[in-house]
Amino acid sequence: MASNRPAPEAPFAPSQRDTETFGYGEYRTDEGPWTEWNPTEESIRPVRGRHRVAKQRGGLARSSTVLGVGVIAAVGAGGMASANTGKPPVSISMPDLPSVGSLISDDDTSEATENTATALSTVGTTSVEAAQGTEDAGEVLRSRILAQAEQQQDQIESKAVADAVAAAEKQAAEAAAEAEKEAEAKAAAAKQKAEEEAEKKAEAERLAALAKQYALPTSSYTITSTYGQAGSLWSSGYHTGLDFAAPTGTLIKAVHTGTITQAGWDGSYGYKTVLTLDDGTEIWYAHQSSISVSVGQQVNTGDVIGRVGATGNVTGAHLHLEVHSGGSSGGLDPMAWLRSKGLNP
Known part of the structure; x- marks a missing residue:
């Protein structure tokens, strides 16, 4: 075991106190008042020579150095404080602690140890x-x-x-989607409009072609009663045909190619002619003043089949026109049927 250098004895000095020394009520001759001893760099310098250990550098070594110095100083101070035991101060030797011995440099100079301390x-x-x-x-x-x-x-x-x-991109995406949606809506509207115009054009062309195949039943006329019109003049309570008021003797024509299936007197209808078309549609001509065709006769569009009159249940000269689909008792609206064939009464 290595030993540290003995701590120096403190010089004797008379006490300046008037009462007690180290807890006694009077001065003791065998113990004197001791002055405070502060360890210095010289007093705690390690003994050089054979008791050398390996130098350890680093933050831990420097911190341990400070700790070791503090321990030695505390032990030295304690040695002085033990003077109240009645024994003279003695030298204190301490074993080399790992944390202390490792801090003692093996260099011949103390500057290395002094320079190893690191500022906090x-x-x-x-x-x-x-x-x-x-x-x-x-x-x-x-x-x-x-x-x-x-x-x-x-x-x-x-x-x-x-x-x-991200917000700008989202807004731009929403704007683009809205613009695309509007563009699609406009395109759909334009397409629909174009289709409607095409349909109208095609229908006009069809009606124009049909108009060449169909003809109005008379000329120089005035529409006086329409289909479905209510009134007491008709036994059914409403009008079942379309009335073309015209002077007596005005020519009546076949509206389309067909066959005469009836020609003669028919009660309240007066003199009546029925023209049956190729698709089975029947055209009734009533209140005629005369009939120019016979049953079974084939006629073409525009052929004369009779003349306007005032026979049957009438209030004046006119042509009563009815349209029946396939011989049914219920009639169709003659105005709508004629328009469907490209005619405009």
């Missing part, structure tokens, strides 16, 4: 920060806080920019 203000300083000259712990902490705050601010700004970009 540089604890936590990185090599980069040390190279930049930032060695103060407070300054390092302040720099790190500022850097972290700047990083957080950059993250917030980046997020705000990303959110703004």
